Amino acid sequence: MKRAHTLLAGSAVASLGAVGVALVSQYRFDILPCPWCVLQRAIFVAVAVACVLGLLLRSRGGRRIGASLALALAACGAAAALWQHFVAAASASCNLSLADRIVSGLGLDALLPSVFMALASCADAAVKLLGVPYELWSAALFVLLGGAALAVLRHP
Numbered sequence: 001m002k003r004a005h006t007l008l009a010g011s012a013v014a015s016l017g018a019v020g021v022a023l024v025s026q027y028r029f030d031i032l033p034c035p036w037c038v039l040q041r042a043i044f045v046a047v048a049v050a051c052v053l054g055l056l057l058r059s060r061g062g063r064r065i066g067a068s069l070a071l072a073l074a075a076c077g078a079a080a081a082l083w084q085h086f087v088a089a090a091s092a093s094c095n096l097s098l099a100d101r102i103v104s105g106l107g108l109d110a111l112l113p114s115v116f117m118a119l120a121s122c123a124d125a126a127v128k129l130l131g132v133p134y135e136l137w138s139a140a141l142f143v144l145l146g147g148a149a150l151a152v153l154r155h156p
Contacts, residue, residue, distance in 0.1 A: 004063050004155045005055060007148045011070060012051035015044040018141055023115065025134075031127050032120035035099035036084035040138050042108055042116060043077035047145055054152070067152035074146035081139035088122035097122075 019041050025031040033041070047070050054066015080099065088097065100118065103109050108116035127134050 001060075001063075001155075004067075004152045007152050008051040008054045008063065008066060008070075011145050011148045012048040012055075014141065015048040015051070015145065018044045018138065019115070025127075026119075031134075033118055034084070034088070034120050034122040035097050035103065035118040036080055036088050036122060036135070038103050038109070038116050038118045039080050039099040040077055040084075040135070040142075042103060042106070043073055043080060043142075047073045047077065047142075063152055063155075067149040071146050071149035071153065074142045074149060077142035078139050078146065081135045081142060084122060084135040085133055085139070 022033065022037065022041055026033060050066050050069035050073055052066075053069070054063045057063065057065065084099075088099075103116055103118070109118070129137060
């Protein structure tokens with residue numbers, strides 16, 4: 001039980017940390033987010049919420065619910081990051097994309113524009129950190145979060 005709690009808590013912190021890094025990149029280094037970047041931010045927040053839910057429910061079933069949600073969200077996040085890398089970053093405009101429709105449909109850009117408003121096209125937002133595109137760092141973290149969720153689900 002302690003291992004599951006540690007994995008869920010660590011995943012929540014890592015997810016929110018990823019959003020924090022994105023915000024520092026945006027506001028300190030002027031790296032503006034595209035719609036797919038913003039969608040990934042939203043998914044990281046949702047993964048954190050799912051993990052906290054798993055912690056708050058305090059039962060094996062509760063942990064499994066939180067981990068299952070986190071696993072599904074991590075898969076969606078990895079898919080969004082890979083789509084951004086292989087498809088959206090190659091297009092001149094990602095305006096009115098699926099990512100745009102999801103974020104605006106949820107009202108996140110209106111609710112908290114400083115975090116969830118897309119300010120650049122996908123091609124303009126293509127930035128590397130240590131020679132690796134940001135979206136691939138994001139995909140890697142989503143894979144790790146999914147692995148942690150699987151570990152919680154496998155834990156008795």
